[in-house]
Amino acid sequence: MPHKSDSIIPDAIVIGAGFSSAILTHTLAKSGYSVIVLEASERLGGRMNTLALNNHAIDAGCSFIHGYSHTHPLHSLAMDLGVDIEHPPPTNDLIIDSNGPLDPGAQRSIQAALSLAINVAQDSCADTPLLHLLRSSLSSSLSDQHLLHLASQLIHSLDAPLGIPVEDFHDARRFHWEKPLQGSDAVVKGGYATLLNAVWDDAVRTGKVSVLHEHTCVSVSTKDPVKCIVSTQRGQLESKVVVCTAPLATLPSIQFQPPLPQHKQEAITDTKTGLLEKLIFTYSERWWSGDANPSFTLLPTTNSQHTPKEILLSHVLNVQTFSHPSLLIYLPPGAIRALAMYSKQDVQRAGAEVLAERLPRVAGVAHAASTPLAAHLTTWKKDSTSNGATTTYTTPQQLHALQVPSTDGRLGFAGEHTEIHNHGSVNGAVMSGFREAHRVSEYLSRRATSEALTSFNPRSLPCATTVGLPDPIPLFNEPFSGFRMRSATLRIVSRSTSSILAHISSTPMRFPFTCTCLPRSSTWTIRDSSAIIRLLLS
Template sequence: MESRCNSNDSLDKASYCSTVERKPTSPPSAIVIGSGFAGLAAAHALQNASFKVVLLESRDRIGGRAYTDYSFGFPVDMGAAWLHGVCEENPLAPLIGRLGLPLYRTSGDNSVLFDHDLESYALFDMDGKQIPQKLVTEVGEVFDNMLKEANKLRQENSEDMSIAKALAMVLERRSDLRQEGLANKVLQWYLCRMEGWFAADADTISLKYWDDEVLLPGGHGLMVRGYRPVINTLAKGLDIRLGHRVTKVVRGKLGVEVSVDNGESFNADAAVITVPLGVLKANSIKFEPKLPQWKEEAIRDIAVGTENKIALHFDKVFWPNVEFLGVVSSSSYSCSYFLNLHKATGHPVLVYMPAGRLAHDIEKMSDEAAANFAFLQLKQILPDASEPINHLVSHWGSDTNSLGSYSYDSVGKPHYLHEWLRIPVDNIFFAGEATCKDYTGTVHGAFNTGLMAAEECRMRVLERHGELDIFNTAMGEEAGFVPVPLLISRM
């Protein structure tokens, strides 16, 4: 490893050398680790505040868990795909509006299915018979009532329990909510969709905190052209080093040294850590000195779920003109659902979306086997389905750069741990969806924490050097993020 003072890839004047005083005239500096939405937002904001910034990314691409694939000849988001909260209050709305990117709204504010409305579904049983919409609606109301009854249990019990256990207790109390036969299979499908929202199985989701996430108004909008244009805009002009997997972060009173697996080291006044929580859990990055116990506890106890996508590209559309196709079954594990991208984008693509244990089981398959598994699910409900001409498969749970899709609250672990994860340690700052207490698991949550970490970093570094008034203080308006109306459709 090269020394602090001689590394060719250090931040030049912005570098901190342990044996040389930092010159007051040199710009403040920061290293951002991870180029997802949090990292890009932090780097973008710090650079606009006159910091010298380098962004280190382990992948060979930017974007993190937001990944738009173009191999079908058009954009398909294989990670983050929705803007949760299609409204001006969403911190990403000004940028998306300014870029003129269209959104397809998939639900209003109060859908029991969170990101879709009931009327946008076509549900089928395993024999390929479509479930009457009246039954789907009735069972949806039952499921909503079950969740309300579960909330009563939450108020009565000081100890936490899983959503699965709470719903079982509700059915013991309220036999009138029990469903039999086909209705019970539809109920299991509702549970399956809830598990998809958290990317986790119901027996691991906290009853106490499952609805602590703040939902912005305006419903949920699918990014018709994918998130890549937003990512490219945030990355413009940044010094981004791809293929730089960080292995160690050493912090001192006057600076940080960040080591990469290729032997290089980078030095700066501060670092912003935006890697996914799964990577922190795996101890892929060593911290010296060790992180405080409360920070390690947050990393250990916040849960990470997995939801994957298997995109099937067809030469023609042979399915109903609805946003979602669902397959009901006797257990939530056996249920499935397909997002119909043709409805929103005009392209003949269905996206199978397994979550939790099912997602992990499918990740053990080859891509070919996984795509075939998804297609067989589709053939059960649409026997005349034509073979896909191409496929894409995500692996968020096993990908060493992510090790999960997004965070959620597991049983018995307090929600404030997300805030603990966000709080800085000396001159190391943290950002990412898992550090966002209100908007956990969302792109705008990740983006917002990146801006927050950048502002905290700016204040801390400039205060330390008595230069707070020398540099720009605005972190958003100078970037041109002025309000522009969002382009929203609903077919």
């Protein structure tokens, strides 16, 4: 029989309040399901965080929506919520070495050679270090030793987007095997917070959502056959389903009972979480020269790493510009590790000095213009709610293991680390949210139908009853609870009666049992002398 509290416990508990949680919660709430969201921090968004620096909206976490088009999962949702997603104008990258901006011809040569080397590495099936493959390809493409040296340095412009140094990519087969969404990069007008807040607000307006801040998940138990129990540092909560959207690097801090399958535990341990921090500055005016929408790649000028400034100068730095007077440095993992011993203020000061010294300046602009009005350094690695950036250096098998829900379907997982071809990006978070919402909805629908049937007590009725079922009838993986009966007629209200009858007729029974469907009727007559009926439809 259904648990006595089954009608009052919420349908789902969602652990984490990042973007995958927002999509999942919004979709479930719009479908009429009740959801409790547990968030460890005091804000929503997870690794999505839009800052207001000098009145400019800058995304300190997720930046772009990759592969955006009218078929993208976010397109219709953003339109429904009145949020603008736009394609920024193309950037014009300027590579700068110790002598200043490269000659345009030299820049084109090394960019083309590196692009070819990346394609070769992508097509390789060899268990070979990625750096070796890239350097070998560059040597075949460039005969000029100076250009080869510059191109070899440019390889490390991949460090920041990969989240690990190229030299740590020991198996090139793990490099760019994914088949991500097709389209071009897009941004949310006003920053990601505009879209995130719109999704959460629309979900909360349904009256089906409760968000509990500063509730750190300690354990999840699905031992009870009916309800799931989630424990936080503030107490326990119950639900029919739990979906964990916590970042991959935080999963080891949650105790699951019963323990997760061995293959999932191994995937959690073996899948790498990348390092990526952002160093952001805003200014009174644009003091750097370049085309209308430039970006800069700063090649190393020293090997010394005795100060924060030297650490930055010894790494390849990718620098993004905006329509407003702001600059953003994507700090590569090597620099992040070396800078960990310094204060935020020291790193910000060093970053401002490096930009002021190395970027080409607009003629006539005062030197004081290169002094930032505001600065911000992200610390995702030190944040206990993230413990780093997103997944990297992984395999389809590991990601699939991270995606699979529990056998009974009551414990699921979402987040970028659970999407095979779009992990490490907003797309992975979005698609996993929609995927889990669909799966949970199907499970709750099956469960509701099961409860409706198992709550039927023929002894309390004269001779017949009518039960309404959804159409089409969902199939069941869990057994119906039994009831005792001598003789009863069960009237099924559904256009799928014949398919139900076919399922029951083909299901092995543990007792003498007859089930007939009368002609031109949706009435089943079920007869049994004393046995407890347990219908197992699978």
